[in-house]
Amino acid sequence: MKIFNTLSRQTEEIKPLEARKIRMYTCGLTVYSQPQIGNWVAYIYSDILTRTLIANKFDVYRVQNITDVGHLVSDDDGGEDKMEKGARREGLTAWDVAKKYTEIADHEGYELLGLLRPNQLIPATSLIDKQIEFAQELSDKGYLYKIDDGMYFDTSKLTDYGKLARLDIAGLQAGTRVDMTGKKNVTDFAVWKFSPTSQKRDMEWDSPWGKGFPGWHLECSVIARESLGDQLDIHTGGIDHIPVHHTNEIAQTEAVTGRQFVKYWFHNNHLKVNGTKLSKSLGNSYTLQDITNRGYSLDAFKLLVLSSHYRTEGNFTWEIMQAAQNRINNWQAIADRRWQTEIVSKIQPDISTQIIAKLSDDIDTPGVLSVIDRYFNNINESNTAPSPDSLQTIHKILGINLLQADISDSQKNLLALRNKARNEKDWQTSDKLRAKLLNQGIGVHDLSIGQVWYRSA
């Protein structure tokens, strides 16, 4: 199995640190507002990555953090803490905001989208003591210095700082126009931020350096180390995390352990809406509820996401959403042929091996969807039925469920009556029965091979 490794900029065969075992870490959501569809893209791709690893017989152990403190509005340690901002917006405490959106994200991700639950989901606030210990280690090793608003990491102490993003440090340093607010280097970042003297924060803790809260990157270094050890096989996240967040996770962890933090970095590109960025002000920051309110299924949304390769930019429009829904309805109708044995009795061969092979080649989701399209088209043209094993694999590895149960006996009876009426050219009865079936969500096609039913959307 191969994936593209951002660190090497190469597609590499996966060779874990320990045979067959994968230690995998994913940066979780910042739980301060309603997640929108763009937030789910990273988790949908890392879910497919996990399922493909499992299909390749790897023993996968996954950890994901929940960012419930310290993620500031600006990635360079500026602006307000997003949690405190959410608290002000909703008239709640930061703690209540974290609880509310942790529950919402949990429900949406694992129940609505059906993503595999990581082995551990760890909120940043649950490991504050470990984060302070880790910062103390950095301080003891001489990596930290103090300025007005916090303890900062001196990135000039690492010879390979910025290797993941291939940052041009000299260029950044020369081109900087931002107020450095006492930072020694433009790339230096906060490990511990001090509480402002003017206002009381909902979330703050005592530390050897003063009352405050951890810098955003610290939680990932610490949660990963506490749950998975000093070295990980795979770390996933969005490409926006490459230059700052992941670069700084590497800096902190490698400064403490002296060992390579992560072997394979897996980064996904973003989903745009109508070719532009999702934003509240543009009115296009759709949620999963907006999708289901318009009558689309979340399996169809997953299909829309997977129709772009994880390393290319995706696009969402309601037209593309409709096309994805049509594609899935078509698949479902053909999958249902297996119940219609009076019409189709021949089962097509299982394509599980081809599905797994495509995904094992750098998670080629557009490629795997084409394989499935070809399979179903062929079934449609040859009046045959799909193998149940193929449908199981589509469910298990893409998380798309085409395994709906057979229709009921009374519905089958209505179909038989309609068929009889048609054969007797009693069009009135036949149309009445068609309408009755449609009311129950069963559509009927009259094909050359006879009457074929499908689930109407």
Ligand SMILES: [Zn+2]
């Ligand atoms: Zn992270």
